[in-house]
Amino acid sequence: MLKQLSLRWKMVLSYAIPLLILLAIVGINQVKMNAAVEKSNALNDSAYLTPDILKINENITRMQRSSYAYILSGGNQSSGSSYSRKIYQDSSVSIETTFAKLDKGTYSPAFVADLNKLRGIYNAVKESNGQLVKLVDDGKVKEAMEAFKLGNSVRIAQDGDSLADDTAKFDLASRDRLREMVTEDIKSAKNVVVFGTLAAIVLLMGFGILVSLYLSRDISTNASQVSTTATSIAATLAQHEKAVTQQGSSVSETTSTVEELVSSARLSSEQADSAATSARAAQETTARGLELVTRNQADVLFLEEKMSAIAKQIMGLSDQAAQIGGISKLVGELAGETNMLALNAAVEAARAGEHGKGFAVVASEIRKLADQSKQSADRATQIVADIQKSTNSMVMIAEEGTKTTHQVSDSVQQTSKAFENLGQLSEGVYQNAQQVLLNSKQQAAALIQINEAMQNINNGSREMISGTSQARIGIDALTKVADHMRTMV
Numbered sequence: 178m179l180k181q182l183s184l185r186w187k188m189v190l191s192y193a194i195p196l197l198i199l200l201a202i203v204g205i206n207q208v209k210m211n212a213a214v215e216k217s218n219a220l221n222d223s224a225y226l227t228p229d230i231l232k233i234n235e236n237i238t239r240m241q242r243s244s245y246a247y248i249l250s251g252g253n254q255s256s257g258s259s260y261s262r263k264i265y266q267d268s269s270v271s272i273e274t275t276f277a278k279l280d281k282g283t284y285s286p287a288f289v290a291d292l293n294k295l296r297g298i299y300n301a302v303k304e305s306n307g308q309l310v311k312l313v314d315d316g317k318v319k320e321a322m323e324a325f326k327l328g329n330s331v332r333i334a335q336d337g338d339s340l341a342d343d344t345a346k347f348d349l350a351s352r353d354r355l356r357e358m359v360t361e362d363i364k365s366a367k368n369v370v371v372f373g374t375l376a377a378i379v380l381l382m383g384f385g386i387l388v389s390l391y392l393s394r395d396i397s398t399n400a401s402q403v404s405t406t407a408t409s410i411a412a413t414l415a416q417h418e419k420a421v422t423q424q425g426s427s428v429s430e431t432t433s434t435v436e437e438l439v440s441s442a443r444l445s446s447e448q449a450d451s452a453a454t455s456a457r458a459a460q461e462t463t464a465r466g467l468e469l470v471t472r473n474q475a476d477v478l479f480l481e482e483k484m485s486a487i488a489k490q491i492m493g494l495s496d497q498a499a500q501i502g503g504i505s506k507l508v509g510e511l512a513g514e515t516n517m518l519a520l521n522a523a524v525e526a527a528r529a530g531e532h533g534k535g536f537a538v539v540a541s542e543i544r545k546l547a548d549q550s551k552q553s554a555d556r557a558t559q560i561v562a563d564i565q566k567s568t569n570s571m572v573m574i575a576e577e578g579t580k581t582t583h584q585v586s587d588s589v590q591q592t593s594k595a596f597e598n599l600g601q602l603s604e605g606v607y608q609n610a611q612q613v614l615l616n617s618k619q620q621a622a623a624l625i626q627i628n629e630a631m632q633n634i635n636n637g638s639r640e641m642i643s644g645t646s647q648a649r650i651g652i653d654a655l656t657k658v659a660d661h662m663r664t665m666v
Contacts, residue, residue, distance in 0.1 A: 202373030404659035
């Protein structure tokens with residue numbers, strides 16, 4: 178396929194394919210890096226989840242402890258009760274703030290469910306401890322102590338500890354998975370860049386070497402052709418130069434002869450009119466003869482085309498006959514196989530008796546072979562029909578060739594008559610020319626012009642010799658360039 182491409186496209190192809198591979202590598206690497214960035218962002222976004230969960234759980238514990246301290250201090254009757262109440266309120270505010278912060282994010286369904294459970298635990302602790310604080314504020318310290326001893330708020334807080342631990346573990350496991358996925362994506366991107374770049378370099382080198390081989394071979398072939406052509410042209414120019422030199426010598430000799438004829442041609446002026454008239458008649462007759470000869474040549478060419486068409490038809494007939502022979506051979510082979518299968522069927526039938534199942538298989542094979550034989554016979558029939566059509570066409574072409582031959586014969590007869598008239602006129606011209614040769618004053622001027630023309634031809638021959646020498650120098654330079662191109666590759 179590279180042989181059919183031009184030099185420009187070979188160069189483009191050698192760079193385009195590795196470039197496309199590099200672009201594909203960049204695209205794949207970009208996809209991998211984008212995935213890694215997304216997972217890294219998700220990892221960064223979830224970095225505060227575990228601390229916030231632990232912070233909520235710690236504040237729930239502080240609420241539990243501060244409410245217990247508030248009960249033990251007796252509420253308003255103790256100086257430490259105000260500090261415990263402040264810790265309780267600060268912890269509640271911190272929990273509310275943390276929940277508000279977490280509500281702004283987007284998390285997995287499992288984490289959202291755990292967060293809602295933790296919120297429920299907080300609300301339960303807040304409600305339970307709020308009731309205990311209210312009892313203390315109402316002066317019912319003993320009742321608050323007994324209610325606290327029942328352990329409802331403690332159990333709720335313990336559930337919060339367990340849920341917070343599970344949520345933190347789940348978040349840490351998720352963060353570990355994300356971290357592993359980010360590492361794998363970055364590693365995969367590095368592998369794509371490394372191996373893809375190596376593959377692109379290998380392909381670039383391979384295509385470069387391949388294109389270089391093709392280019393060097395093309396340049397070497399063209400240089401050889403140029404060198405061969407230049408050598409042939411140089412030889413032709415040498416022969417041409419020799420011929421021109423000989424022509425110059427002949428022109429010089431002819432010029433001398435013409436100068437001698439000028440003096441004798443002045444005596445042939447009396448019979449010039451008669452010779453001119455006879456020559457004019459001879460020219461007209463010759464023109465008619467040439468026209469008829471041209472027609473004769475056209476007819477002969479037409480006849481050759483017809484005969485060529487006949488030859489092609491005969492070749493087609495020969496090919497089709499060969500196909501018939503092949504099909505006949507196939508039919509013979511199928512017949513042989515049919516006989517063998519029939520023999521096998523008979524043997525199987527003899528062995529099996531009434532239960533001859535093998536006979537059915539052999540009979541099926543025989544039917545298949547019979548179908549193939551029928552197809553081959555149909556094909557042979559079609560080919561024979563085609564041969565008949567070709568034969569009919571060949572007969573028609575032969576008839577056309579016969580008609581053309583008759584036309585050529587008539588043209589030749591007319592040409593013969595025309596040239597008979599030309600012979601008679603030429604005889605008259607000859608008789609007059611004998612007298613014109615004695616006295617041709619009118620030819621003197623023409624011979625003088627011929628003499629001048631011969632001088633011009635002689636000058637032109639010299640210029641042609643000079644131009645041929647320069648052309649030979651150029652051919653030598655071209656041969657050197659071709660040799661240099663061959664040495665380059």
